[in-house]
Every structure is written in structure tokens, then in C-alpha cells.
Amino acid sequence: MNFDRVAPHYRRLERIVFDEQLQAARCAFVRQIPAANRALVVGEGDARFLAELRRAQPELQVDCLDASARMLALAQKRAGQNRVRFLHADICEAAFPPHRYDLVVTHFFLDCFAAETLREVVTKLSGAATDNAIWLVADFSLPPNGWRRWWARLLIGTMYFFFRFVAGIEARRLIDYAPLMRENGFCLTNEKISAHGLIRSQCWRCGQITNATLVSS
Numbered sequence: 566m567n568f569d570r571v572a573p574h575y576r577r578l579e580r581i582v583f584d585e586q587l588q589a590a591r592c593a594f595v596r597q598i599p600a601a602n603r604a605l606v607v608g609e610g611d612a613r614f615l616a617e618l619r620r621a622q623p624e625l626q627v628d629c630l631d632a633s634a635r636m637l638a639l640a641q642k643r644a645g646q647n648r649v650r651f652l653h654a655d656i657c658e659a660a661f662p663p664h665r666y667d668l669v670v671t672h673f674f675l676d677c678f679a680a681e682t683l684r685e686v687v688t689k690l691s692g693a694a695t696d697n698a699i700w701l702v703a704d705f706s707l708p709p710n711g712w713r714r715w716w717a718r719l720l721i722g723t724m725y726f727f728f729r730f731v732a733g734i735e736a737r738r739l740i741d742y743a744p745l746m747r748e749n750g751f752c753l754t755n756e757k758i759s760a761h762g763l764i765r766s767q768c769w770r771c772g773q774i775t776n777a778t779l780v781s782s
């Protein structure tokens with residue numbers, strides 16, 4: 566897997582297909598989550614979300630991990646280095662201190678993995694999260710039925726074909742990460758669906774869900 570080749574064109578390609586919809590999905594909860602101390606942002610790409618997160622929470626310490634050196638270079642340029650550590654590593658080889666991060670972010674990242682690796686990734690990130698951590702995920706999803714489902718299948722299938730070819734991702738199809746999140750102690754506290762069901766933004770929280778932990782929409 567290597568996103569270096571696609572990195573310089575990533576934003577332009579995204580805009581052609583989705584305009585601002587993916588960025589809106591990434592930032593769906595960025596102004597609603599409580600202030601965090603330490604964030605782990607994984608597979609962040611060119612850091613358009615990270616830049617917004619830093620505007621929303623300027624005091625936050627961030628570790629931003631990505632396997633693509635070119636994506637990381639773009640991310641550094643956009644988000645700056647103040648309070649951000651950029652880590653060039655493959656998530657499968659990275660090790661994190663246990664219970665370190667009270668905010669974890671994986672936008673359009675979990676969909677890069679096949680089932681077995683996805684389980685490893687979610688388990689690893691859960692282990693790095695504090696007992697009350699928030700986990701933000703924006704990703705593609707398949708609507709339950711109708712033309713929306715067929716349209717989503719076509720578009721998602723085309724994207725997998727493209728990213729397998731240009732970036733060598735291992736996934737061949739979208740896998741629902743939600744059961745893995747629950748197995749690892751996270752509860753869904755808020756969700757926004759957009760683009761006729763093709764995109765979902767989710768806010769998960771570690772531990773038992775109570776009214777106090779629900780994020781208002």
C-alpha cells in the first residue's frame with residue numbers, strides 16, 4: 566500500500582467526484598466534541614480535517630500517523646508543526662502507549678483494510694484510547710436498498726478498483742467496522758448521513774453511553 570503516487574492529485578480528484586461533501590463529513594462533529602488533551606489522527610492524508618481540528622482546539626496535542634511520506638509532507642504544510650507530531654509509519658507496524666489518546670480520528674481510512682487487518686487496526690487503536698475517548702470516523706456506506714444502494718455500489722466499487730490500482734490497498738470491498746468498535750468497548754453517540762446515504766460521519770465514545778455523553782447534533 567502506498568498513497569505517494571496519488572497524494573498530489575488527491576484533493577483535486579476528490580473535488581471532481583464529491584465537491585465539498587467529504588470535507589463536510591470529516592468535520593461533521595469537529596466543533597461539537599469536548600476539548601481533548603491528546604489526539605491520534607491516523608491515515609489523515611493531506612490534513613484538511615487536521616487543520617480544522619487545530620482551529621477548533623488550538624491547545625490539543627496531536628500525533629498524526631500516515632504511511633505515505635508525500636501525504637505527510639502535504640499535511641505538515643497545511644496543518645503546521647506546532648503541537649503536532651507527524652509519524653511516518655504503517656499502522657500495522659506502529660506501537661502506541663496504552664490508554665494515551667482521548668481523541669482518535671480515522672477518516673476514510675478503515676475502508677482501506679480487509680477483514681483481518683481491520684480487526685487488528687481497530688483493536689490496536691482501541692488499546693491506545695483512554696477509557697472515555699471519543700473516536701471520529703467518516704467513511705463510505707451502503708444504503709439499505711433502492712437506487713441509492715445501486716449507485717453507492719457502483720461508485721464504491723469504482724473507487725476500490727482505482728485505489729487498488731494506484732495505491733495498492735488490500736481491501737476489495739467495504740467492511741462494516743461498527744461491530745468491531747462495539748467489541749472494543751465503543752458506543753455510537755452521534756451519526757450524520759449525507760450524499761443519499763453514501764457517506765456517514767460517526768462519533769463513537771469509549772465506555773457506557775449516558776445522556777451526558779451524547780453529542781448534540
Ligand SMILES: C[S@@+](CC[C@H](N)C(=O)[O-])C[C@H]1O[C@@H](n2cnc3c(N)ncnc32)[C@H](O)[C@@H]1O
Nearest residue numbers: 568608609610631632633636654655656672673
Ligand atoms: C483514502 S486516504 C484518506 C485520507 C484522509 N483521511 C481523508 O479523509 O481523505 C487513506 C490514507 O491512509 C493512509 N494509509 C493507508 N493505509 C495505511 C496504513 N496501513 N498505515 C498508515 N497509513 C495508511 C494513506 O497513506 C492515506 O493517506
